[in-house]
Amino acid sequence: xxxxxxxxxxxxxxxxxxxxxxxxxxxxxxxxxxxxxxxxxxxxxxxxxxxxxxxxxxxxxxxxxxxxxxxxxxxxxxxxxxxxxxxxxxxxxxxxxxxxxxxxxxxx
Amino acid sequence: xxxxxxxxxxxxxxxxxxxxxxxxxxxxxxxxxxxxxxxxxxxxxxxxxxxxxxxxxxxxxxxxxxxxxxxxxxxxxxxxxxxxxxxxxxxxxxxxxxxxxxxxxxxxxxxxxxx
Numbered sequence: 001x002x003x004x005x006x007x008x009x010x011x012x013x014x015x016x017x018x019x020x021x022x023x024x025x026x027x028x029x030x031x032x033x034x035x036x037x038x039x040x041x042x043x044x045x046x047x048x049x050x051x052x053x054x055x056x057x058x059x060x061x062x063x064x065x066x067x068x069x070x071x072x073x074x075x076x077x078x079x080x081x082x083x084x085x086x087x088x089x090x091x092x093x094x095x096x097x098x099x100x101x102x103x104x105x106x107x108x
Numbered sequence: 109x110x111x112x113x114x115x116x117x118x119x120x121x122x123x124x125x126x127x128x129x130x131x132x133x134x135x136x137x138x139x140x141x142x143x144x145x146x147x148x149x150x151x152x153x154x155x156x157x158x159x160x161x162x163x164x165x166x167x168x169x170x171x172x173x174x175x176x177x178x179x180x181x182x183x184x185x186x187x188x189x190x191x192x193x194x195x196x197x198x199x200x201x202x203x204x205x206x207x208x209x210x211x212x213x214x215x216x217x218x219x220x221x222x223x
Contacts, residue, residue, distance in 0.1 A: 042216050042217050
């Protein structure tokens with residue numbers, strides 16, 4: 001069945017360093033959503049991408065949807081300790097497909 | 109505005125006991141989702157409803173799990189009998205609009221520990 005692989009599973013950065021997580025699919029995705037979950041918290045919606053090659057920005061976060069709509073990335077420029085958490089992607093067609101998540105640790 | 113409300117927030121029970129988790133979606137939302145999250149398996153979709161009707165329950169692990177949505181403002185997830193491997197965080201989420209490609213609003217979760 002359709003799967004979305006998310007890499008890396010874990011990343012530890014120093015505050016101020018950049019961070020990127022990727023969601024990759026073997027098949028074309030109709031859309032992709034990104035969520036953030038703080039430690040001990042619940043997932044919170046960040047953004048949705050639907051168009052091929054789409055790029056969206058939210059403050060220090062940049063989201064991209066690949067031209068072939070098979071991959072997506074979330075990039076954080078100059079991480080802060082408030083960026084700590086797990087970032088995961090969800091794609092929705094007639095069912096929901098989940099990335100496994102990337103846990104980001106930021107050392108002050 | 110109130111978000112998705114879940115109760116209880118924490119539950120500790122003994123193996124074999126019945127557990128009932130409750131969820132109140134955001135008013136006006138027509139989709140409701142139940143998820144389970146563990147360290148080993150991540151976030152898993154158990155079941156979702158559209159307009160109170162169960163649409164996909166393929167994620168429900170086994171017959172011990174059941175979910176109902178008697179009206180648009182209330183849903184339950186029941187585990188009977190509970191087992192230690194059911195220990196997890198259970199999230200309820202709701203969304204509005206046609207299709208699954210909508211923003212999901214998650215509740216705070218119920219942290220279940222089965223001893």
